[in-house]
Amino acid sequence: xxxTQRVVAAPGAYRLVLPSGWFTISADPSRRDxxxxxxxxxxxxxxxxxxxxxxxxxxxxxLRRDVARAAERGTxxxxxxxxxxxxxxxxxxxxxxxxxxxxxxxxxxxVLELLGDAEGVLENDAxxxxxxxxxxxxxxxxxxxxxxxxAPLVWHTHVDYVVQADADRLLVLSFVTSTDEVAEAMVVxxxxxxxxxxxxxxxxxxxxxxxxxxxx
Numbered sequence: 102x103x104x105t106q107r108v109v110a111a112p113g114a115y116r117l118v119l120p121s122g123w124f125t126i127s128a129d130p131s132r133r134d135x136x137x138x139x140x141x142x143x144x145x146x147x148x149x150x151x152x153x154x155x156x157x158x159x160x161x162x163x164l165r166r167d168v169a170r171a172a173e174r175g176t177x178x179x180x181x182x183x184x185x186x187x188x189x190x191x192x193x194x195x196x197x198x199x200x201x202x203x204x205x206x207x208x209x210x211x212v213l214e215l216l217g218d219a220e221g222v223l224e225n226d227a228x229x230x231x232x233x234x235x236x237x238x239x240x241x242x243x244x245x246x247x248x249x250x251x252a253p254l255v256w257h258t259h260v261d262y263v264v265q266a267d268a269d270r271l272l273v274l275s276f277v278t279s280t281d282e283v284a285e286a287m288v289v290x291x292x293x294x295x296x297x298x299x300x301x302x303x304x305x306x307x308x309x310x311x312x313x314x315x316x317x
Contacts, residue, residue: 111177114199115231115272118297120290122184123195126164128172137164144183163247174214175200175273186283193278193287195294202269216261216275228262231298235264239288246279258284260291266300274298 109125110116119125124143126136138161145157168179175198182193200212221242228237238261245252258281262274276291278284 109178109180111197111199114177114301115197115266116297116299117197117274117294119180119195119294122182122186123180124183126168126179126181128168128176128178130169130172133168133172134165137161137168140164140181140183171196171198174198189280189283191278191280191283191287193276193280193290195291196273196275198273198275199266200271200273212263212271212273216259216263216273230262230264230295231300233265233300235262237262237295241284255279256281256284258288260288260295262295262298264298264300272298272300 106118106120108116109119124140126140127133141157141161145153168176171179176196177199178197180195180197182191185191216238219240221240222238223241224237224239226237228235230237239259240261241256241258243254244257246255257277257279260276264272264274266272274295276287276294278287280287
């Protein structure tokens, strides 16, 4: 591990390595407001107090709303790429959720609500990750850029992992980018992050950085 990477974790559940430039927001109500405030402070550092205040307030409001909604669907953490790559701003997020078995069919509904439908599926494979069985799905579909009415449609590329963490628990890693120009390269990055997954904190974590300038 180096100073350009960090480990994120839910105690007793999982650990992941994130490369530099990613910011983490906890979905835990006791922590998320502080995390959002830290992100706003980071992104608006160097801006005069009265400049862009309206934008900051609106972004803060949307983040709090979106994270609260995500928590209702089992999300534990949201990770967002906030620093440019190769000098370019890139939209990329990772939502991590833990889903627990309940009444018959309930788990399937939770997964569907979290990941959406099967529109635009490019790959759908059984894989092994963290030493356990998982499903990996890649899809590309148009969707509104934001939840605002009239928001433009843009291409989103999703990479989803549904991991059978144990008999009654699924761990879901849901990556997405809306920066279509580098979507293929970001799929490689997403897979590299997913490959660092360790369940229950066992083992050492390593990160092998992919190149964004070369095709896989």
